[in-house]
Amino acid sequence: MKDKDEQTALIGMAIGAAVISLVATQKQINQGVSWMNW
Numbered sequence: 001m002k003d004k005d006e007q008t009a010l011i012g013m014a015i016g017a018a019v020i021s022l023v024a025t026q027k028q029i030n031q032g033v034s035w036m037n038w
Helices: 002-037
Strands: none
Touching: none
């Protein structure tokens, strides 16, 4: 049971990290686009 909990926690952390990096990339892209529009 403990192994499964650890696996779930690792998967959750991996998903969280992926989401954070996606959001950061999206923000950079949006900033770049709005900067180009000026």
